[in-house]
Amino acid sequence: MNDTCQPLGGEYYLRIFIITYSVVLLVLGLLLNGLALWVFCCRMPQWTETRVYMTSLAVSDFFLLCSLPFMLLSLQDTEDTLRCQISQAIYMVNRYMSISLVMAIAVDRYVAVRHPLRARGLRSPRQALAVCLGLWILVVGSLLVRLYLGQQEGGFCFRSYARHNFGTTTFSLLGFYLPLAVLVFCSLQVVTVLARSPATETGQAEATHKAARMIWANLIVFVVCFLPLHVVLTVQVTISPSSCAARQAFSRALSITSQLSNANCCLDAICYYYMAREFQEASALPASHRSQDSQNLSLSKSALPV
Template structure:
C-alpha cells in the first residue's frame, strides 16, 4: 500500500507565485469591497436602496468575509499533520459559507433581473426591497445550515479541511457540487432568456440601442466571470469525487489542481466589484456624489488655510 501522508506541495516557485497572487487578490478585493460597502452604507439615501442594491451589499459582505478568512485558512491548512485543527475548521467554514453565499446572491441577482425584464407588469408585485432582504436572509440561513451539516458529517469520517484524504469524507464534495451546478443552470437560463429578450426588443432610437447593447454586454460579462471563476474548481471536485487518488504522484496532481482552481474561484471577489457594483447606476450616482462632496470639502479646507496664511 502506498502512503500518501507526506505528499505535500513543496515547489518553492509555485508557493511564491501563489503567495504573490493571493496577496494581490487580498489587497484589491478588500479595497474594492470596503469601498462598495462604504458607498452603500454611508453615501446612499434610503430611497436609493433598491432590490439590486440590497443584493449587491450582501454580495460585498460575503466577498469581504471570504477574503478575510482566506489567509487564516491557508495558514491553518499548512499546519495540518494528521487531524484537523479548530482554526482550520472555523476558517474553512467561514470561507465556504461566503463562497456559496456569493454564488447564491449572484444567482438571485440574475433571477431578479429575469423577472424584471420578462414579466414587467407583474414585477411590481414580485419585486420589492423588503422581499429582496428576506430572500438574502433566507439564503444566509440555508448556506450556513448546509455548511454546518457538511462539516459535522465530514468530521465523523476523519476531517473537514481540504487536505484531508479520507475517502468517505470526500463524498461531502456533493454539497459543493450541488451548491454550484444548480445555481449555474439557473443563472445560465435567466441570462440567456434576458439577452434574447433584449436582442428582440424594438429599438426606438440610438440612445436606447446603446443602452440595450450595454445591458447585453454586462449580463454576458457577469455570466462569463461566474463560469470562468467557479467552473474549473467544481469540475476538478467532480473528477476528484469519481477518481480517488491512491498514489503519491496522483495525490500531488490533485492538490495542485484544487489549489489553483480554488484560488481562481477567489478572484471572483474582485471581479464582482467590477461586474456588479461599479456598473450599477445607483452605485455610480452615489459615488459621484461622494467624490463631489469630498472634493468640495478639500477645496474649502485649502481656501481656509490660504485665507489664514494671508
C-alpha cells in the same frame, strides 16, 4: 492508503505564488469591496432590490477576503484542527454565499424583464432582504451538515487526506452546478428579451446593447472563476484517487483553481461600477448633487422601460 505523501518538487514555488497572489488579491479586494460597501450603505438615496443583493454580495466577498490569511495558515494542517475548521468554514460559507447571490441577482433580473407585471408584486427591497437571509440560512446549514459528514468520514479541512469523499463534496457540487444552471437560463432569457426589444431612440438602443454585454460579461466571469474548481472536484469525487501521486496532483489542481475562484471577489466589485448607473453617480458626485430620482440598480430597468 498511505497518508504520508511527500510534497512535490515544485510545491515550494507554488506556495510562494499562492501567498503573493493572495496578498495582492487581499489588498485590492478589500479596497474595492470596502468602497462598494461605503457607496451602497452611505451614498445611495434609496434601497432597491438589486442594491440589497449587491450589498449582501459585497459583504460576502469582504468576509471571504478577510478569511484568506487564516485559511492560508491552516493549509499546513494535514489533520482537522479548530483553526482550520473555523477559517475554512468561514471561507466556504462566503464562497457559496457569493455564488448563491449571483444566482439571486440573475433571477431578480429575469423576473423584472420576462414578467414585468408580476414583478411589481414579486420584487421589493424587503423581499430581497428575505431572500438574502434565506440564502444565508441555507448555506450555513449545508456547511454544518458538511462539517458533520466530514468528521464522520475522517476530515473536513482542505489538507486532510480523508476529505473530498462523496458525502461532503456533493454539497460543493450542488452549491455550484444548480446556481450555474439557473444563471445560464436567466441570462439567456434576459438577453433574448433585450435583443427583441424595439428601440425607439438611439440612446435606448445603446443602453440595451450595454446591458446585454454586461450580462454576458457577468456570466463569463462566473464561469471562468468557479467552473475549473468544480470540474476538478467532480473528477476527483468520480475517480476517487488512491495513489499518492494522484492525490498530490489533485491537491495542486485544487490549490490553483481555488485561487482563481478567489479572484471573483475583486471582479464582482469592479462589475458594480459598470453594472449600475446609480453606483457610478453615487461614487463620483458629492452627496449634495446626487439625484433623488435614482434609477433602479437592475440592468433590466436601466435598459428597458419596465
